[in-house]
Amino acid sequence: MNKNFDLKSTSGQARAGVLKTRRGEVQTPFFMSVATRAAIKAGVGMEDLEAIEAPVVLCNTYHLHLKPGEALVEKMGGLHEFMKCDKPMLTDSGGFQVFSIKRKKITDEGVWFNSHIDGKRIWIDAERSIDIQHKLGADMIMAFDECPPSRLQNPMEPPTNPAELKGWKRRQERKLYFKIRTAVERTTAWAKRSIDAHAAKYDLSLPPTQRPQLFGIVQGGCFKDLREQSLKEITALPFDGFALGGLAVGEPSEAMYKVLDEIAEKLPADKPRYLMGVGSPKDLIEAVARGIDMFDCVFPARNARHGTAYTWNGELRITNQEFEASTDVLDVSCGCPVCQNGKGYTRAYLRHLMTVDEELGKRFMTIHNLAFYHDLMRTMREQIMADNFEPWKAAALVKL
Amino acid sequence: MNKNFDLKSTSGQARAGVLKTRRGEVQTPFFMSVATRAAIKAGVGMEDLEAIEAPVVLCNTYHLHLKPGEALVEKMGGLHEFMKCDKPMLTDSGGFQVFSIKRKKITDEGVWFNSHIDGKRIWIDAERSIDIQHKLGADMIMAFDECPPSRLQNPMEPPTNPAELKGWKRRQERKLYFKIRTAVERTTAWAKRSIDAHAAKYDLSLPPTQRPQLFGIVQGGCFKDLREQSLKEITALPFDGFALGGLAVGEPSEAMYKVLDEIAEKLPADKPRYLMGVGSPKDLIEAVARGIDMFDCVFPARNARHGTAYTWNGELRITNQEFEASTDVLDVSCGCPVCQNGKGYTRAYLRHLMTVDEELGKRFMTIHNLAFYHDLMRTMREQIMADNFEPWKAAALVKL
Numbered sequence: 001m002n003k004n005f006d007l008k009s010t011s012g013q014a015r016a017g018v019l020k021t022r023r024g025e026v027q028t029p030f031f032m033s034v035a036t037r038a039a040i041k042a043g044v045g046m047e048d049l050e051a052i053e054a055p056v057v058l059c060n061t062y063h064l065h066l067k068p069g070e071a072l073v074e075k076m077g078g079l080h081e082f083m084k085c086d087k088p089m090l091t092d093s094g095g096f097q098v099f100s101i102k103r104k105k106i107t108d109e110g111v112w113f114n115s116h117i118d119g120k121r122i123w124i125d126a127e128r129s130i131d132i133q134h135k136l137g138a139d140m141i142m143a144f145d146e147c148p149p150s151r152l153q154n155p156m157e158p159p160t161n162p163a164e165l166k167g168w169k170r171r172q173e174r175k176l177y178f179k180i181r182t183a184v185e186r187t188t189a190w191a192k193r194s195i196d197a198h199a200a201k202y203d204l205s206l207p208p209t210q211r212p213q214l215f216g217i218v219q220g221g222c223f224k225d226l227r228e229q230s231l232k233e234i235t236a237l238p239f240d241g242f243a244l245g246g247l248a249v250g251e252p253s254e255a256m257y258k259v260l261d262e263i264a265e266k267l268p269a270d271k272p273r274y275l276m277g278v279g280s281p282k283d284l285i286e287a288v289a290r291g292i293d294m295f296d297c298v299f300p301a302r303n304a305r306h307g308t309a310y311t312w313n314g315e316l317r318i319t320n321q322e323f324e325a326s327t328d329v330l331d332v333s334c335g336c337p338v339c340q341n342g343k344g345y346t347r348a349y350l351r352h353l354m355t356v357d358e359e360l361g362k363r364f365m366t367i368h369n370l371a372f373y374h375d376l377m378r379t380m381r382e383q384i385m386a387d388n389f390e391p392w393k394a395a396a397l398v399k400l
Numbered sequence: 401m402n403k404n405f406d407l408k409s410t411s412g413q414a415r416a417g418v419l420k421t422r423r424g425e426v427q428t429p430f431f432m433s434v435a436t437r438a439a440i441k442a443g444v445g446m447e448d449l450e451a452i453e454a455p456v457v458l459c460n461t462y463h464l465h466l467k468p469g470e471a472l473v474e475k476m477g478g479l480h481e482f483m484k485c486d487k488p489m490l491t492d493s494g495g496f497q498v499f500s501i502k503r504k505k506i507t508d509e510g511v512w513f514n515s516h517i518d519g520k521r522i523w524i525d526a527e528r529s530i531d532i533q534h535k536l537g538a539d540m541i542m543a544f545d546e547c548p549p550s551r552l553q554n555p556m557e558p559p560t561n562p563a564e565l566k567g568w569k570r571r572q573e574r575k576l577y578f579k580i581r582t583a584v585e586r587t588t589a590w591a592k593r594s595i596d597a598h599a600a601k602y603d604l605s606l607p608p609t610q611r612p613q614l615f616g617i618v619q620g621g622c623f624k625d626l627r628e629q630s631l632k633e634i635t636a637l638p639f640d641g642f643a644l645g646g647l648a649v650g651e652p653s654e655a656m657y658k659v660l661d662e663i664a665e666k667l668p669a670d671k672p673r674y675l676m677g678v679g680s681p682k683d684l685i686e687a688v689a690r691g692i693d694m695f696d697c698v699f700p701a702r703n704a705r706h707g708t709a710y711t712w713n714g715e716l717r718i719t720n721q722e723f724e725a726s727t728d729v730l731d732v733s734c735g736c737p738v739c740q741n742g743k744g745y746t747r748a749y750l751r752h753l754m755t756v757d758e759e760l761g762k763r764f765m766t767i768h769n770l771a772f773y774h775d776l777m778r779t780m781r782e783q784i785m786a787d788n789f790e791p792w793k794a795a796a797l798v799k800l
Contacts, residue, residue: 037752037753037756037758038749038752038753039753039758039759039760039761040760041758041759041760042443042759043442043443043759043760043762043763044760045760045763045764047737063756067752067755067756068724068748068751068752068755072724072725072748072752075725076725076727076746076748076749082746082748082749082752083749084744084745084749324468324472325472325475325476327476337447344484345484346476346482348468348472348476348482349438349476349482349483349484351468352437352438352467352468352472352482353437353438353439355467355468356437356463356467358437358439358441358443359439359441359442359443359759359762359763360439360440360441360443360444360445361439362443362759363443363445363759363763364445
């Protein structure tokens, strides 16, 4: 009763389970639809999310703090009431966006940064992040972490002399290592402060289905020892779930898979595991194979708006000439409101809409791509339940 | 059986009737949702139009001719199949857009103009317009007309000497008169050619519920004698319905009402009457009061995208500070998917979406404004059926 995660089945390292929140249960693995500013982009509405059985919605703390502000959202009854969303919701800590901003000042206490909207100087730290998230009112909230880049942001020009290059690379790597080590240390300190701030408002002895759940974030870049240090420190704290942060931030997919190989199975088996900001269909499959349960990413929606549709036979560029008079739907096996199992909108119509830049085209493409992602997660769950994940994965990766 | 319009009731000059098309019956008066490029703007979908009981959809021949081209639409089975729209549809003749283009060459034969997309030189005349519309496949199509501006496009600077001003104005008026007289003559000639082109493809002795209907357009600007000449010439031709064109093109509303006073009741009583490109809620009410049955206008959708919502208590600017924390819906008496009779999205949420430029805000505002327009038309029909139009009108205009 005091658990928020039931493991139902495994297939290799892949896990199928149930995440229990105060707004209902969610079958894992799952993908979260990103509603950055309390709306899915391209005009996709809650009724569209219903139609594609989107399980969980993610909103971004940084953007909502700037506009409309957490005070207003709280006054309006929280994000669920504000957006008319009855699905479980998760908010990030705002850290990822803040650390993406060029002009910022990071100290052990927190971060000063300038709003991208009006340049206003804003302070954020663990206590503030948790307070904002409490006011937004999501069912799962994230500890405030330092999310460093996977590469140095202002590396010196590499030397042209090949003899010097090796030493230069080693020095760069050392610099990055120390930067990430500092981030790991801060992340642990801020994780403790996040828990304290959460406990100050919610009785953490209450079952996690009766309060917002707090997830901790493991940092460490692609350095095995730093990942292990962070994992050890973060998982020692009484979080409701654990996320891997600082991945999918520019490093090659193979580097990310290596970190997952080294780290994922060491995450507590009785808690949900969340890989933040990931990713392509291939990334999702590889990460589920390594034991991850939860994902979020702007890819499917952003690619949709830019004209790329996902199908079970791979990606397609809807604006390509070849689809000019195509009576096919995007994916005949897709039951989304756009494809309607083959009876929906043709590629020719979608191509027309995207070519003339009609918003309806972007909305349709987004609905389909999100539907595909949710379909992919449900399919993976079925294959895990049938203990057939590896054979399925091998076949799926040939096409996707 | 061979009629496409049944007059059910009148209240003063206002008419309630039934327009019969090959895709079903429509209760008049009605407003058409504008789907310029085979889509309602702002991502509004067919399911949204269903939800607000939009009766008829209008597409623009000019835009569809340029992209994706009528040949493709025909190949895809026509607009209904292309857009997955089972409502009656109307296409305009393309004339209005062509005559809005600055660089064009009009002759008695037709018009040369340059595409606004790529500058390509294109010829359009009555035969071509009807052929394009046949291929697009709407249920009601429009004759090709010359739609002149309500004012001279390049008038000379008015003289600064007041003594000369009166003469100058008279000369400008004469110039405009001759321009519009030419347009009236061409419109009649092109109307005949439009009918011939239509008859070459469809047997006009067939009931209008078994073929596309062809509407004629009366021109004449704000000159009573020219309007009467055009009306006499156009209504002498075997059209299925009659439109008033060349109004709502910049003249004051009062000038338009005067033309309607002079002309509308002389339109055949047994055919539908269509006032093209109109208008504001007030314009719709004043025109229905003068016996008009059909309308189309980009106003409600464009204003929605720019933040103005229509309600039964008048317009509201959703981005106004006063709505920052408003828990009201746009209009508590509105049953649209956005308002849900008071249980829908708050003004605060819509204000947030519009403030941060989320497409969902534009989509919601558009759905609501179109719903309001359709609601307004249904209300007017009820008041006509109850022979209570004038008292209702007087009360409604105080608020709208």
